[in-house]
Amino acid sequence: MKRVQRVLVTVATAVAVLAAPTAALAVSGTADRTGLQGGLDEITAQSAVGALMEVRDEDGVWQGTSGVAERGTTRPVPAHGRFRMGSITKTFLATTVLQLVAEGRLRLDDTLGRWLPGVVPRGHRITVRQLLNHTSGVPDYRRALPLPPAPEFLDNRLRTWSAAELIQRAVADPPTFEPPGSGYAYSNTGYLLLGQIVEKATGRPYGEEIERRIIRPLRLRGTSVPGTSPRLRGPHPHGYVPIQRATGRQLVDLTVMNPSLLGAGGEMISTTSDLNRFMAALLAGRLLPGHLLDAMRTPGTKDRTYGLGLRRQDTSCGIRVYGNDGDALAYQAWSFTTEDRRRQVTVALTPDFRGDPDDAVDALLDKAFCG
DSSP states (O other), X not given: OOOOOOSSOOOOSOOOOOOOOEEEEEOSOOOOOHHHHHHHHHHHHHTEEEEEEEEEETTEEEEEEEEBSSTTSOOBOOTTOOEEOGGGHHHHHHHHHHHHHHTTSSOTTOBHHHHSTTSSTTGGGOBHHHHHTTOSOOOOGGGGSOOTXXXXXXXXXXXXOOHHHXXXXXXXXXXXXXXXXXXXXXXHHHHHHHHHHHHHHHSSOHHHHHIIIIITTTXXXXXXXXXXXXXXXXXXXXXXXXXXXXXXEEEEEOSSOOGGGTGGGTOOEEOHHHXXXXXXXXXXXXXXXXXXXXXXXXXXXXXXXXXSSOEEEEOTTSOEEEEEEEEOSSOEEEEEEETTSSOEEEEEEEEOSSSOOHHHHHHHHHHHHHO
């Protein structure tokens, strides 16, 4: 499953490997999950401090963890631990936008210029649909910020960034391509703009709309839109980023950070159970009418897999799944469900940047979906 390019750079130097306790909990069912636990252990042995996973299928619910919750300790990763979900936030926001479309409060073909006049050059040519599926050409604001491994990043870890400031930094650069709709380029800025459109259309911040429309109705008790609150509430693994020092790159604890840097495209916090529940409800049509769910699942360009905030993937055994993945600097997460909703899988980890975990996670997702 190919995903968007990670923001952080892999650390070339090895980081000492801690003893990695493992845990597996079969909540119900009798399926043999040895292979899944082995896959989690492989990830923590090669590229992560800790990892957690939940699988829901015909055999029940299985949860597994591996590694440690915090470097320098033997404390296990909490199976119900909370983590920053990164760009899976986009699926929540896109669902909210499409609910507003269903209510007739905005249209997919509405232009950015109609809702936010003058905010983006040539905004009258960019549509809501193009913001959702990354075909707008609006530059990504992250390219204009100091990010790990730059030491300057830590100077801003508790800073509050406004969406307007981040958007302004992004549009100082020329469009990624012209005209809008003629290409694909992943843009976190596009989702900051969508968050502002939701506020214009409803009179309420996008976070309140997500809570009112999705989190509370689905009873996602471990899920939140933190805004500027820097802490993870409840049980959680610690997350880390590599920072360049005079003596080399070192892992720095970034569990506490102001998530306004991630904003409407990546700030949310959740659990494996909540994300599985959300994805199952979404694909079951409980949150959107059928025609808008179909639009959500349709890629914006023929050679891509990203629809309206939802990613389509085909596993090695030919099973098609839908969901999203996210990179929140110190946390990475993947959440997918089968078309028939008979199986949901969510994986989250705290990378240590000794290596790229993507291939190992791909193999683990294949094992979970294909058996």
